[in-house]
Amino acid sequence: MIPVLDTDAWVEKLLSTRRSAEGKILAFYEHRMEAICRDPRLLLMPADDHLAHRGDGVFESMKFEGRRLYQLDAHLERMERSARGIYLTPPCTQSVLRDIVLQVARAADTPDGCIRILLGRGPGGFGIDPAECPVPSLYVVAYSLTPKPEEWYEKGVTAFRTSIPAKQGYLATIKNANYIPNVLMKLEARSRGCDIPVSFDENDFIAEGPTENLCLVDADGTLVVPEFTNALSGTTIMRVIDLVRDEMNVAFRKVREDELYRAAEVMVLGTTTECVSVVSFEGQPVGGGRPGPVARRFRELLRRDLAENGISF
Template structure:
């Protein structure tokens, strides 16, 4: 029979209860409490927050490198669009949220790190009705950044066609906390021995990876970006497009699986890894099975952009 604890005993048990991943947490903020804490054992989510039991919320993830936070404004702007899709709003102003995000990153006191901002429907019940939750929730977490080794970029990644279909358009464009399809795609990649899964929509067009956007370089030298019909427009790929617009022809167009095999380069974009070449798809070679010059150029430009335009912490 489970023991019934009083408040002091329960808090003592929380503080003495270890859990996986706690060493990676650097600092966090919860809006109900209203302050920053650095003890990961106190990073607790209310069980009746609809974020927890319904996935009713949105999030953004960004990094800082060499003490500079990258693309904060772009992530906040995308978050504003995501909350509209769920008829949700933060429990404070956007200016205050942005200020808090920077404060949490600063509190981590590290040169490199990752910052996650989560807006949930809030605590209030275990149903599905948003009216159960009078105030939305806000969680901001700074945690350790473990960049991929340089060998990953030099070797290139492998990808495959996932059996998990692309999300419906109205959900794909929202960076919601419901990531079950993404989780299943990642599990399938591990089971099949590939690095990156690609999802396809009902018209057989490429949508996105589990956490990455996809693009390719055609034989004619055009950077071809799949339309974001059933995919989230990533902050990294959109920044790359901006940085490359005067250096290469860029086209947004539907992309099929056959286009990958004919490509000069296949690229994936994400917050933590910037730009990586895919050198094999479904075991078949992409061009000469080596990371290409466009991928290398984009990664270089993104790193320079972070150094030049990142927000100093």
């Protein structure tokens, strides 16, 4: 028989039950509690939160290093756009959310880590109607960061054309909580023994990776960024563009697969990836088959920018 526990017994059992990877959770905030906690056993989401059972919500991920939070405002601005895209009003202002993020990062009590913000429709029922949810949910979690070793950047990554199609435009441009296509892309990459799956839209143009943007340097030295028609506008790639405007030309346009093989360099950019060279695509060498100087320059600029402009907490 499954026991039926009262409140005290349930809480006692909860506190005695270990959770997987609990050492990775450093601190978290939940809007219902209006407090920060460091015990990963208490990081819980109500099952009737539409964020959990419908994927009805948006999120952002950012990192901090040396107690400096990188691109906080860019992530918050994108979250605000994403929330508007699904007609979701956060339970607090952006300035209050900004302060919450900084306080959670501080409570993590470690120099390096990541922050995940989850904004959901809220708890209230198991239907699909947002009217079930009287108050939106908000979770801010600090968790550990395991940076890639330098050897990974020196080696470069392999990429391939995933069988998972690009998301529909109106969904791809919103950082929403439904990441099933992204998960399937990662599973396919693992089964193929490759690093980065790349999705293509219905017109055979490059869209994005599971959590990263792709770009290339053409024979003329122009940085070519695939249009964000069926892709999320990445905070990292947009910051790189700001940092290199005086160094090279930048073009946003549609890009087909064959251009990757002719490119001087192909790169993948993301929050924790930073910038890494793609050295092969579909088993064929690209960019000379080795990491290039532009990728190294981009990563150097990103590292410097974090040190100089990251928000200290």
